[in-house]
Amino acid sequence: HISDLDRLLGPEEVDRPEVPEGVEAYLSRPGFTGKLSRFYDRVFLWNQANGIRVLALAVLLFVGAVGIVVQSWFGPTLGMRPMLKLVFFPEDTSILHIAVNTRPGTSLNQTDDIVRQLSRELRETGLVEVAVGLSGMKLDTTYRPQFSHQFGLVMAEFPIRSERVYDNPNDAIEAIRQKLQQRWLERGVRIEVTGQKDGPPIGAPVTVRVQGSDQEGVDEISRKAYQLLKDESQPGGRLEGVVDLASDRDQQSHALTFIPDEKQMAVHGIDPGQVRTFVAGAFDGIYVGDYLRTDDEIPIRVRFHQEATRDPTSILGLPVARGGDTGVLRFGEIGTVKGTSEPGILRRRHFQRSVNITGNLAPDAVINSDTVSFVIEDVLGDEVRSMSGVSFNYEGEAQSTNRSFETLFVSFWIAVFVIYLILSAQFSSVFYPFVILSNVAFSFTGVVLVMALLALFSDILPSGWVREERSYITVSAFIAVIGLTGIVVNDAIVLMDFIQRRRREGLELDAALRMAGHERMRPILMTTISTIAGLLPMAIGIPHFDVRWSPFATVFVAGLMVATIMTLLVVPVLYRYSYRFHEALKAPEREVDSQS
Missing domain, CATH: 3.30.70.1320 (Multidrug efflux transporter AcrB pore domain like)
Known part of the structure; x- marks a missing residue:
């Protein structure tokens, strides 16, 4: 009966609200997402209407970033402060090394007294927790030991972070250097105050x-x-x-050279080998045999009594052999002693x-x-x-830094080239991949500009407001740039894929660009915000600032933030012009096909 009634009376008319479609569906959203979509739409339309200006601004920022890198690389050779601070391995020092260099000829006991006193003065500064001294050796810049009576080494450990009276270990090292270095230099002792490196031994x-x-x-x-x-x-x-x-x-040692008189040796019939044996035996002794034990053999050496050779010049009065008149031939009759300074x-x-x-x-x-x-x-x-x-x-740190950055730079361009080949095959075009890879340039621009600003703020703002280490471009930061390439390229790929889908659905170019931008805006922003939120504590230094990982996170955040903005606003403009260029190249081919 209900169906019969519908046929007689017709369907009931019900007022249904019109549902907006396309871009209007995004613009009519309530709340924050609607406001964000409307703001994005206004900026998007202005960019499309002023494409040349937008591209000129993007190119200008990129050229400025390249200029900052060039100035930072070559500026220091001209006495200019680099805008970017390139550091191979930043150090979060917890152990301090003080190398002690005393005057040539200093005995081991005297060096030991100096090391003990230096250790006490170091502990009295209140900047270190414990200090240990070694006499007779020190470590060079590659941690290889060097042994000499005039060398000493003091190793000290900084307190744990919660008990330190300073925030930056480099400040403590500089304070120790200023307090002790000049004081000991006036006593004829040169000390070198350095922090123990966390990375590989790359030299000074x-x-x-x-x-x-x-x-x-x-x-x-x-x-x-x-x-x-x-x-x-x-x-x-x-x-x-x-x-x-x-x-x-700097490392000199006193030496005594025994100079035989060959003429006198010939007169007395003394062989040069006999003289060498005499000098060696006077100080080091001569091997004469072994003392056999049930479990070991002990070598026996015969030498003059230590009292007889305490003064090296006393060797001149020691007997070498019997003379021709059955008298005693002393060394002073056939040789002399000369004091020299040797490296x-x-x-x-x-x-x-x-x-x-x-x-x-x-x-x-x-x-x-x-x-x-x-x-x-x-x-x-x-x-x-x-x-x-x-x-x-x-050599040293300079060589290691240059070699590492050159290797990473080559790796970066290889990665970009491989990405270009894959994109060319995917989009069947040699032009569209350049639009996607422009995001790599945008992320590079963001990294350079943000890190340069942080370096500037650390120099001009009061100490402690912006840490200098936050602006370091380290090896790990460069690795972050390479990793960032994949993320920003992925955003551009998805955006271009949506643009081409809307084109295949029959939308005009401008409408397809606008629609794809709104469709991908929220997913791209959510991906970026979630990534930045995960890295922000590391970049800021929560709960503790880490000089090794903070630059890594800061580079990632800076590059991703700028590249995201450029993806949504500049990549559509680049696509628009690349599409027109692509169509202009195909126009002659179409004319030939139509004529044929």
Whole structure:
């Protein structure tokens, strides 16, 4: 009966509200999402209407970012403060090393007294928790031990974070350096205050190696280079900020040379081997046999009594052999003793004489290791090139940093090239992949600009407001840039896929761009916000700031934030112009097909 009634009376008319479709469905949403969609739509339409201006601004920002990188790389060689701070492995130091270098000829007992007193003074500063001293050795910049009576080493541990009276360990190291270094230098003791590195042993920030086959030339050039670095590192010099300069030439030892008189030896019938045996036996003893035990063999050496050789010159009065008149022939009759000063360290590299000059950089130093090489080449370059047997090598942290960044840079471009090949096959075009890869440039721009601003704020704002370490471009930060490439490219791929879908559905180009932008806006923003929210505590330093991971997170956040904005606002503009360019190239082909 109900169906019959419907046929007689017709269907009942019911008022149904019109449901907005397309872009209007997003613009009519209530609440915050509706306001965000309407704001995005206004900015989107303005960008489409002013595409040339938008692209010019994007290119200008990218060129500015490239300029900042170039200035940071080459500026320090010209005495300019770098806008970006490139650091190989930032250190969150917890252990302090103080290398002790006393005067040549200092006995081991005297060095031990100095190390003990230095350890006490270090603990009295209140900046370290415990200090341990070693006498007779120290560690070089690659943690290899060096042994000598004039060397000492003090290792100290900083308190745990909650008990420290400072926030940055570098500030404590600088305070210790200023408090103790000059005081001990006045006593003739040179100390080097450094923090133990957390990363691999890559050497000192400043490492200059002079080497060659011409030993005299190597010694002369190393002396001039060392003096040049000392002079230029003074306040007002081109290398102000270089501290803890040290050279192999600093480590000298006193030596006594026994010079036989060959003429007198011939007169008395003394063989040179007999003289060598006499000198060696006087001080080290002569092996005469073994004392056999049931479980071991003990070598026996015969030497003069220690009292007889306590003064090395007393060897002149010791008997060597019987004379021709049955008298006693003493060493003073056939030889002399000469005191000399010799290098404490003799290095050879690739069978050539080598002298190392090392130094550290103060935390507030404007220069870097490239500045040091520039100054040395400027002053001594021509002289070194004119000497066939001498050359310079710049190693240590500078070499490791350059090598690592070059490797990562090559890896970055390989990744971009592989992504381009995959996108070209996916979209069957050589132009559209460049639109997607523009997001890589946008993320690079965001990273450089944000890190440069952080570096600027750390310099101009009061100390403690913005930590300097937050603006470091480290190896891990560069790895973050490479990882960021995949994320930002993925957002652009999905957006372009939605644009092409709407085109296949019959929408005009401008309508397809607008519709795809609204469809992908909220998913892209949610992905970005959730990623940033996960990385933000690490970037800010909650609960504790980590100098190794904070730059990594900051780079990720900065690049992702800028690339997301560019994806939603600039990528559609780039697609619009690339589509027109693509169609313009196909127009002649279509005309030929129509004529045929």
